[in-house]
Amino acid sequence: MGVVPLAGPSIVYSAGYNVAVAGSGDLRRGLLYCYDEVSRRMMMWRRKLAIPWLLLCAVDARLGVAQGQMEGEPALLSVYPSAARRGQPLRVEIRGHHLEGARMLWASEPGLSGGVTGVEREAQAPQPKDDETKKPAIWRVFLDLDVNAAARIGPHFIRTVSRRGVSTAIRFEVLDAPVVLEQSTAHADPAAAQAVSPPCLVNGRLAKPGEADVFAFNAKEGERFSFRVTAAENFDPRVALFSRKASWFDDSRAVRLLFDEERGFEQMPIQAIGTFRAAQPGQYFVQVSSVFGKGCGECTYQLSVARDEAQTGAAKSEEGTWRERAFTRALTPEWIAAVGNRASGAAARHENLTAYTDDEQGRELRLPALISGVIGKPGEADTFRFRAEAGDKLAFEIETPQTPPPHFNPVVAVLDVQGRQILSNIQRRVSLFNNNAEVEGYLKDIEPKAIHTFQAGEYTLKVRDLTARYAGTSYAYRVLVRRQAPHVGEVTSPDLDHVNLTPGGSRKIALTAALEEGFTGDVVYSASGLPPGVTLLPAGRLIEEKAPRDLPENAETVLPGQYGSTLILAADPGLEPTAEPARVTIRFRPVVGGKPGSELLVREFPLMVVEQAKPEEKRK
């Protein structure tokens, strides 16, 4: 398998890996991604193949194009406000590219509706002479949004629809708490601060470089508050708290206060969160800014100010998504059943799952076992014993219910009776710049799962934090030890967000299925909800590949093999454009020994048939 740039400028296929750098055009991030991929290639290919591949990646990253996204397609950048209370109508502004002619709102689910009241093109600022990047125009779409009183609380995804088709989605929060809009006049210092009353969620925007927004609130003595800023993806927000006290040097400068998390604690990555206890009653000020003073029309944020750490706002939803390789998945008896369901349709054996806690350390585990524990002290390691028969194929799954990586980084290791480690969930592979394959230079990751085929004997299972530094009551873990169940894991198609087809046109959809625990069957796909005249061409299997090889001492991999497939969505010539998007669903079935399993969801997305874009429109 060589380096095959496929049709369209945006797709690079390489040995079953789909490499695309989505949207942002961030060259550095793209190169890093490519670098990582090349590192994987190094295990299998010679460098002479990997280097030109890297160059292709670089070109692709530079162009900032994504797989399957046609040039000139509507893309949303921001929505402001980005949250609303249920039953509260409001006017929102959506910003994005290629939004001219936007005529309607399209929401992922019922509850949000609205009409477009205006579309305008934003006047472009003069481009600096040394900036040669081509920047498409920004369009602003104004909507009267109606948030139904029965709308589901949580994140919703909205899109616009125009002659160019359905746009990319953008997140909009529906809450059941007061939502405040940032005032239109500048409020960069305490003297001009906008007053808010907790609990509340403030919708704001850092519209100009260097901008900071200050909000004032009153606190009683001993009252406890928590703050959280959720920002658009294009900037890193900061939140800071100030007292009324002014600097001796400058009356307009307030004195910053520390959040509880910041007092004498080293582990403080940039996070726009914090909790604070008011030692004195009075007025306090919370400031929102961006890490390096970034400001733009799309730099929207939500500031939540809550009492007693009860945060306003909804958690990120992962509903409907199979996240097998996430530390946050819930390892329950139902999980075992769900895993089995992804094999051949037969429900997995529950096999009398036994629950253990870390109080039962030292006891011999009866498998399958679900262990719950907490790493309460730095450097602490919880140990459990178990016995395996020759040829036993076991899987070790790890969950961090409260504190996920990168804070709590659980390591699960298995040691034999001599104390030799035979397995861990640390995955290592050769890196690009490690020509001599020195062990110290290997790339390392921790994975939420590891598998192993055992010799007969007694073994020790050890759970700890990867660092020797961090621990606490929230450093909870669950480890599921079960027999391996070959199944189809996550099925991904990173760039499948929506599809706009022109009459006679087609769209290639690449899907990658993880072959967990040695799954050797086939994966077949189907689609429903296609509008008349749009067909899904039979899937073609591209490649089946083993996972990147791990180091020799870890005889078995902690990563699954992969199964790559391509689907083609094709529109008949002469099709009339559709008025609104169709909801299309792609599903898959595992097939083992010719026996198909259950049909399972891969992705639901909107699809439209649109007019062929005129050349001048593409240039806009």
Place this chain on the structure above:
Amino acid sequence: MRGCAAFVLTAMCLEGQGLRIHPKEATLWGSGATQRFLVLERDAGGLERDVTASARLTLSDPSLARIDASGKLTVQAAGSATLRAVAGGHSAEASIRIEGAGQKRPFSFGADIGGIFTRRGCNNSDCHGGVKGKGGFKLSANALFPRDDHKWTVEGGAFDVLSAEVKGLRVPRVDVKAPEKSLLLAKAAMQVPHGGGRRFAADSADYRTILEWIRSGAPYGADTAGGEVSIRSIDVYPREAVMRAGGSRRLLVTAHLSNGKKEDLTDQVLYLSNDTGVIEAGEGGVLRARQTGETSILIRAAGHAVSAQVGVVGEPVANYPDVTPRNYIDRHVLAKLRRFQIAPSALSSDEEFLRRVSLDLAGTLPPPRRVREFLADTSTGKRDKLIEVLLESPEFVDHWGFRFGDMLRATFVTSNSTAGLKAFEDWILTSLMANKPFDKLAIERIAAQGRSAPARNFYYVSEKVAPENLMPELIRVFMGRRVDCAQCHNHPFETWSQNQFWGLTAFFGGVTEVRNNQLIVDTLGDNHPDRPRDMAVVHPRTKEKVMPAFLDGTALPLDQWNDPRMKLAQWVVSHPYFAEAAANRIWGYFFGRGIVDPVDDFRATNPPTHPDLLRDLAKDFKDHGFDIKHLMRTIAQSRTYQLSSAPNETNANDRINYSRAQPRPLEAPILLDAISSATGVAEEFRFHPMAKGDPAPGARAQQMLPDLCPSQFMDAYGRSMRKTPGPGSPRPNLAQALHMFAGPTYTSKISKPGGRLANLLERGASNGEIVDEFYLAALTRAPTAAEKEALLAALAKQRGGRQAAFGNLVWAVLSSREFAHNH
């Protein structure tokens, strides 16, 4: 009559009145052991003089030992005796005990032959003690590694940086078959050509000692003098001495042995004066004072070095001022000034103090209304109160964030990302806001793990950090020592060995990044089969894997390898070097120089000017939980810090004794902030495009990260780009002069709308008011009557309107030395 004569003699020789012997007690061991004694007398001016040469020395039992006129006592038999000295009508006594007089000390190559190498300068860093030696003959500097020295002397060969194998021809320096023909003797006695000249004569004791050693087969002998007994440390008496110009005196050097005994090394060490124009140091520790001044005398013994500080003074100062100390800092500083007959300057004026302490603690100038307020305050504790206000100000965090950013190198290069850099800067700022104890900060930095901000700042390349770069930088920052040289060879000037370097480096040998999770960890873990490889640091010479080991050679136990850097960090902060290095560094910020200067260059050849003060500062810092603000408060409250910068007759040339405040040029960011503050016009900064944003309006120069915020002004004024730890270098240069004349910082800010001048003119302030306001804003003082009169007259003569006239005046104030210096 006899009784009467005895009475008269006793009356004349008053015991203990101005005359004393040092040491007061001595115990000597072994056959031929020697001990030098000093007879010291205090003169009318209070200075202690060495009068040994003119004193009459007698021993109560002359059969036990010989004492010569220079005060050297040589053992003959065991027993106890009293040594009596009579000089100038006074007498003094010392007691002596002699043990093991019949026992010969075992031979030790390191002590006996290495001692000669050291005393004769053979193993100086510019001679055979250099990295590769000289003329094919290599010795360890200062006889630090006697086994290597013995091998190189007896077998030949030289040092190779990258290999332990000896390459090329081996030329032994001794010939046991024909000892007199040994190169070691022939060269040193200049019987054959020798680049280093004659080191000793053929009839000298050193020549004989070496000859006898070769004749006996050139053995290595015991590891140190006294068999299993080793030298733990050496000290010099006095550590600080004051002499009159033209005078002379002797130093005594004593070895402290591992068996608890002492040994006189005065005649066995090398004395080097740092300034021979002030003091000449000769054999046997004899010092000759040539002219007034101060210098240090470095004393090198085999494997050890120590120094003494010596001042040469003129006539005593008449009516030496009686100054009341405010704290222990003053007690040390004032006592030394008195000894050195340097009178301290007067206490600074309120204006001088206010400007200095504002710049030192908060890095900014006080606004005019605060100046007026402070000057009008008549309360007694107002200076202490101001110090507290400044320590709690947000500007304190900005200023020390900038200083600590320089020290800890908050840069894009070390952080590998803008977000990582910002997180690191935030960690510094938050640590300062919380007044995090300095030892905690050091531990967090050295032992940083996981996704913490200081961990993300370990500059890693391709998943690996460079441990050999990380370790010396952290030792330099937190222990004030520069060990970098020892990476490739034993340190040429210091006692750092290559093995020590790599032993310490090995603590960082496992530092790695877990990529997707962006974590920094030490090893892949407990009982991991790869653990030995995880901790892989390879010695460049031996090519062997190095085990993590502390400075004293103690290896880190295997069961502690899970968290090696935490053990290292705990060791660092508990080591005496840590507190003294930190205290010295902070001191340096307030006085423009450290007690050891440069502040991160502690070494035997660079001794402290006030060792006792440094010791007490370090102790106080440690006793107060490494509280940075406590240390700063103690310094700022001292009279020493609050002395005026105006010199008096005695201290005009003093640069190192803190007899007055030394004017210091403002560092680039502080100067730029001062200009912004005085003109009332904030600098408009722009971030580098990779930051993708701009600073908030009104941001201060000290808040700007150097490699993310380009600034022509700050570059010209020598800001630190943080390529090495430490502050920038504000040395005058042509670019500064040009910038001052035509640069926008000096020109456009002066009359910018909204600025101080524009506002004053707009509200119709009088000429006098404007002059006063700018003096207060820029110089923290009102103009003197003469200055004001002259300025008003000059303004009256100016053409082109008030704005232009005042523009010139403000420019003149801003470009003055008084403005650009902290004084």
